[in-house]
Every structure is written in C-alpha cells, then in structure tokens.
Amino acid sequence: MISVSGVSKTFGRFGRRTRALDGVSLEVRRGETLGLIGPNGAGKTTLLSCLLGFLRPDAGALSVDGLPVDDLRIRARTGYMPERLGFDADLSGARFLALHWRLAGGDPARTESAVAEAADRVGLERPALARRLKTYSRGMLQRIGVAQATLRDPDLLFLDEPASGADPLGVAIIRDRILDARKRGATVVLNSHQLPEVERVCDRVVFIDHGRLTREETLTGESASRRRAAIRVPVERAIAASEALAAAGCPAEAADGGVLRLASADEAAVSAAVKALALADVPVLEVRSSAELEELFRPGGAS
C-alpha cells in the first residue's frame, strides 16, 4: 500500500516561493489504479516525484508497504514513465530498452528476447527499434516509455501523462498495457489530462488543485460516486422524453443536443428509463455511462 500523509513541498527561495503541495494525504491500496487529475501546475507531477523519492517533502511522510519510497526493494518492483522521456541522444530504441532491462535487474541472457517482447507489447516494429530515439515521434516515445516502464512486470507503476501526444492507436495500446498491469494486480498511479482514458482505467481519482487534494471520486464498484448515465434522443423529442422519464420515476436533467442525464447510473435505473422512453415512443439514439470528470475542472467543481 502507498501511504502519503500530510505531504507539503515548496519550491523557490525568499519572496518567490511556490507551494506545490500543501498537506496532501492519501492512500493507494494494493492492486488499485489511482488517477491524479487537476489543472496544470496543480502539483500532480510534484506528488509523483515525491512518491519516487526524487523530491523530499518539506513536511509529511510517504511510504510504500511500510518502507521508504527510495528503498531499493521498492525500486526493484517499480516501473516509472516520466512525462518527458530522458535518454541519451545516440541511443537506439533497442539499446534503451536493453539498458532499462539490465537496470531493472533483468537476466542479461534474456535481454534480447525481453526487448523484443516489450516492443511487441506496445506495437513498435523491429526497424523502429533499430532507429535512434532522437528520430522518434512523440507518440513513439510515449510507446517506448510505457514499454520500459512495464519491463519485468512491476507491481508498482507510476505513469506521468503516458498517452500525451500518442495517436489513437497508441492511446489504445497504452490503455491496454495499463489494464494488463491492473489485471495482474499491480498498483498503478496515473497522472493524466486525458480524462476519458483516466475514466476507463482508474478505480479512483483524486483531484488536486493548488497543491491540495480537493476531491476524491470512486469510479468502479458499488461505491462508484461519480458515474452518470446519459441518454440521447432526437432534439425535438427532448421535452417529451423528460416528461416520460419523470412520469416513470426516473428523474433526468436535460442538456444540449437532446441529451438527458439520469440521476442514477445503476443498471436498473437505466433499463427503466429506456423502457419508459420506448413506451412513450421516443427513439433512443444513444445510451452512455461516464464519470464526467471534466466537471471537476469547472470553477467550483461538480457536486
């Protein structure tokens, strides 16, 4: 379990001090996937850097399974992908992965096969592996970054904007690798601005603003606190649909484009709402369920 207790961190000196983290406390359970969301400059990367031992907090404490975050036993189980990949300019993709395989304590005799497997997992082909990293596009760098972070199947995975700059296929591949890690019981901390991706892979999100943890939302399981269902109907039938839903005891809030947001997202409520619309002869164009994390970014946040 990852434990963060009252962590504060300030940068700068004298009159130009920036409080990047201000008394952040949270716990991440073993096997949980936690999303860190918040505006730019909120302190998310600082929190990740503290969790990895790159920064020392001014106050508070961090631990992983009761050990200091920079303990080498923890590092041996950790995979990390920074927002900007750090690498030697003359390094090829294959050499980069081989270097991290060895640094991660991988068997030197298995380096070649491990590199090939890691590249396959993120859809990097052999010719790309032979090329120097400085010739890679941003999306390719993100893919190889995820490949190096998941070498040796770490059970602690820290990812900082892993899908930033990736094309749709890359985003899907990166998502699948995170889901793989989740399936095998790894604890994942994901910092991302790609809210639909966060929603798809995370069990829980914490919203950080001005260095403070302002909200926490559970996205999966019975305690899911933010999941919302929405039904889209033809715009001209939106009023009739609202009335039908109200009459059926399924209150819904009308939004633009014929979208009706249901008060509850559980299966029974959605099923009852669709049935009510069918009985009222209102065509249902789309039913979707989402956590609507975007609302957290609006001034005042969502209630």
Place this chain on the structure above:
Amino acid sequence: MARRLVRQKFGSPIVVALLALLALLIAFGAAGDGARGRAFQTASLAMIVLGAGAVSRDVSTGAVQMILARPLSRTDYLLGRWLGVLAAFGVFLAVAAALVVLFSVAVLPAFHAGPEPLSVPGLLRGGAGALLDGLLFSASLLCLSTFLPGYGDLVAYFLVVVGLGSLGGLGGALNRPALVNAARVARENLMPDPDWNALLAGQTSSLEPVGRWVLAVTALLLLAALIFRRREFAYGHD
C-alpha cells in the same frame, strides 16, 4: 553505468575527433622525447571532454530520474559514472601509447626525423602518471557536476585554478605573504600535483604530495556522494 558513459563519450564524433587530435599530439611529442613522459602531461586535457558533465548531462536530459527509479543507489550511479570516465580515459591513454610506439618505431624513422630511442618504462611511467593526474581531475569535475548544471563543472574548475593563481599573484603584488601562503596551501591541498614520473622512476621518495593527492581524491569523492545523495530532481511543478 560505466559502460554507458564510455559509449556516450565515444559515440560522439566531435569527442572522438578531439581525442584523436590530442593522441596524435602526444604521439609526436612523446616520440620526440623517447616517451619519457613529458608529452603525456598534456593527456589530462582529454579529461575535459571525457569528464565534463558526467552527471549534469543526465540531469539536464532527465535520464537520471529514469535511472534512479531503478534499483540502483545514488552512490552506485555516481561511482559508475566516475569509473566510466576513468575507463574512457584509460582507453584514450592506451590508444595514445599505441600511437607513440607506432610513431617511434615506424612513422618518424621513415621520414628520417631521428626520434629518440623508445623507452618502454618511460612510456609506462608517462601513461601511469597521466592516469593518476586524470583521476584527481575527474574526481574534481564529478564533484562539481553533482550540483552545477551543464558544463558548469568545467567552468568552475578553471575559475578555481585561475582564482588561486590570481590570489597568489595578488598577494605578491600587495606584499602580503599570508595571501600568497593561503593560495599555495589551497592549491597544494585542492589540486596536489605529485611528480609521478620522478616517483615511479624512484628519483624521489617524498610521499607528502602523494598523501595530499590521496586525501584530495577521497574528499572530493565523498563530497560528491554527499551532495548527490541530498540532491533533488524536479522537472516542473505540475
């Protein structure tokens, strides 16, 4: 880590070209003096390209965070970088020595340049002395590289050299023996310069400069480890 640094350095065509030029200069000079070691005194210049930015380069590219997220202690990382610098310097010295031999026995006689006869013990002493000088130089650069950005380690090193020289000169000009002494003591302890050639040839038995050299190398490495263990790495405050 050591292997990675050697690859980084010899992977750069500019570094290789500069080292090749320096090795040729050493070979010409050493062949002329029978490889008695004087020409090897310039070999420490190779440390400028091999030792500068050993840590700060990794910090500026962000590679250090990715490496330190692995099960590798900061001390091991630092030691690996330093051993890599020394290994690269060793390779350079071996190439320079091979060129000295080549020039002495084949190239210069072919041009009737009349070189001094090659002295293998002189060649070995020259190489060993250069390696020991480079060891202290690299420890100084490594220590400075743990907290200065880019090639600030090299700039700071030369500022210290020039500063100590100026302090002594200033003390002399102002007729202040205390200032002259302070500059001398600082130079002798921070940058001890034992006459390795004479020591290895058994021409002198004074071990005092060697003791200062050992102390300086040890102190610089310990200081580097201390600074690097305390150092923080951030890339933005997001």
